Amino acid sequence: MDVVDTQTESFNKQLAEFINGSPTPFHAVANMTILLREAGFQSLSESEEWTVKQGEKYFVTRNGSSIIAFVAGSEDLAESGIRMAGAHTDSPCLMVKPQPEMLNNNYFQLGVEVYGGALLNPWFDRDLSLAGRLVYSDVSGQLKQKLINFDEAIAIIPSLAIHLDRTANNDRTINAQTDIPPILMQADKKADFRELLGGRFLAEGEKVLDYELCFYDVQGAATVGLNKEFFAAARLDNLLSCFVATQALINADTSCTSVLVCNDHEEVGSVSSVGADGPFLASVVDRLCNDLCSDAGASNKARVLDGSLLISCDNAHAVHPNFAAKHEVGHTPVLNGGPVIKVNSNQRYATNGVTASLFRQLCAEVDVPVQSFVTRTDLGCGSTIGPVTAAKLGIPTLDVGIPQLAMHSCRELTGTLDPERLSRVLTAFFNRPGRLQVAVSDNS
Known part of the structure; x- marks a missing residue:
């Protein structure tokens, strides 16, 4: 080389x-x-x-x-x-659904839709963040849009332990509806996702109307290999x-x-x-x-x-x-x-x-x-x-x-x-x- x-x-x-x-x-x-x-x-x-x-x-x-x-x-x-x-x-990525809120066993999760032909297995056990576009109304009712990025790990999709799925290494398949909703936090009641977004990214009086958001792996690009011949990202x-x-x-x-x-x-x-x-x-x-x-x-x-x-x-x-x-x-x-x-x-x-x-x-x-x-x-x-x-x-x-x-x-x-x-x-x-x-x- x-x-x-x-x-x-x-x-x-x-x-x-x-x-x-x-x-x-x-x-x-x-x-x-x-x-x-x-x-x-x-x-x-x-x-x-x-x-x-x-x-x-x-x-x-x-x-x-x-x-x-x-x-x-x-x-x-x-x-x-x-x-x-x-x-x-x-x-290819995991896009957040329009009404995504899920509460399962006191875990707050978001429903996601698979965008494109994603290889799903690598999404498990990764530190995930969320980014995309918000559309909101300001205090005067005018529609506006802005790009947002949590820019830190806020979610994860944990793998099921091998002890509970002994055939995982042989023939496990992934159900995109039930197996990949990311976990964001523990909670006693279901949160309103739009309110969470507004509290994080908007000023008082502004309201999230809609969004296009996807999860992404926060690990940054890196040069790897004994001779630094590979670029991973x-x-x-x-x-x-x-x-x-x-x-x-x-x-x-x-x-x-x-x-x-x-x-x-x-x-x-x-x-x-x-x-x-x-x-x-x-x-x-x-x-x-x-x-x-x-x-x-x-x-x-x-x-x-x-x-x-x-x-x-x-x-x-x-x-x-x-x-x-x-x-x-x-x-x-x-x-x-x-x-x-x-x-x-x-x-x-x-x-x-x-x-x-x-x-x-x-x-x-x-x-x-x-x-x-x-x-x-x-x-x-x-x-x-x-x-x-x-x-x-x-x-x-x-x-x-x-x-x-x-x-x-x-x-x-x-x-x-x-x-x-x-x-x-x-x-x-x-x-x-x-x-x-x-x-x-x-x-x-």
């Missing part, structure tokens, strides 16, 4: 701070806006007219949980196309890609138009107003075409997208040394082996031979190794925002990701070298001049 240099250590330290401070998609987007503002990006509102100027940098959010940032390039958009990177802000899928792509966009020059899109709701299918299957990105692309194409015309958008490329960044399955047979032979990505091109002929990933070749070329230009993944034919394959976005926009797309272990656990693992490597590749991608096309062969 290559030696971890000072630049990589600094990158991973910033990555750890970002992940630790982003327990929910709302917090992730808020922290991304801070990074972008500090780098000179200007805030836009969807409800207002835009005047996008070449050479300037902008961002716009929707619902506080999805964000699109872009550099308005100096080149004519119809001639240069768009360099686009995508990721998602959400991760919650929500690596997919906050790692959000941070990596944000840093790449910040480091991009202003000659080409570059776009970063980070959608919410990928883990549950992307079908929402803020998801990849919604209209958010298409509306921003329309506005860019109107402002950055020199000639007005309905054909401009088609010309722009024909010369564009989307790199969908979502982590990939590294080979697990204890379960190597779960991987297709010859497609066993390893941690610190470089970013992974993800392929699926059934279009669960959007990669094709042309888009994969462009990415391989980019990696070679910045001296970054590249790996490939395809799932075993007898196993199902996950998906990403890549195929959804490709279908919505008609943009050439490929799916890539940093290899990781323990995907969808409440604590995941990747290599220390790969995050900075992918950011370097994406920066080169954003700065690559000319239309992103492969010449058509003459087959006559």
Whole structure:
């Protein structure tokens, strides 16, 4: 393995701070806006007219949980196309139900709903906190919202002792309704959860009306391994890609138009107003075409997208040394082996031979190794925002990701070298001049 240099250590330290401070998609987007503002990006509102100027940098959010940032390039958009990177802000978790209060044997618990395809076993015996968004009315009755974070361990889901379940190590299954409600405290009577939230986070006279809150593991990101070659953290899928792509966009020059899109709701299918299957990105692309194409015309958008490329960044399955047979032979990505091109002929990933070749070329230009993944034919394959976005926009797309272990656990693992490597590749991608096309062969 290559030696971890000072630049990589600094990158991973910033990555750890970002992940630790982003327990929910709302917090992730808020922290991304801070990074972008500090780098000179200007805030836009969807409800207002835009005047996008070449050479300037902008961002716009929707619902506080999805964000699109872009550099308005100096080149004519119809001639240069768009360099686009995508990721998602959400991760599998335990969401608090609307009327969650439970009192069992003098234990106050909250009912939770499993969000996404969470691996549930690792949630037991962890120190859990709670974060998300509150909607409340102030003393005048006006509706407002705010992000909250208990920022300390307030709950736990204890395992059932082996003495009471002798088959636990052989065939125990988890009932998501009855087995995972977290314990918050001991109590003689059922508390009102909204009142608890108001007492903790609101001023007198303000009232909690609703919320979107999830539990998270308070253990922070850490570098582990005898040689410090591993990076462990919650929500690596997919906050790692959000941070990596944000840093790449910040480091991009202003000659080409570059776009970063980070959608919410990928883990549950992307079908929402803020998801990849919604209209958010298409509306921003329309506005860019109107402002950055020199000639007005309905054909401009088609010309722009024909010369564009989307790199969908979502982590990939590294080979697990204890379960190597779960991987297709010859497609066993390893941690610190470089970013992974993800392929699926059934279009669960959007990669094709042309888009994969462009990415391989980019990696070679910045001296970054590249790996490939395809799932075993007898196993199902996950998906990403890549195929959804490709279908919505008609943009050439490929799916890539940093290899990781323990995907969808409440604590995941990747290599220390790969995050900075992918950011370097994406920066080169954003700065690559000319239309992103492969010449058509003459087959006559």
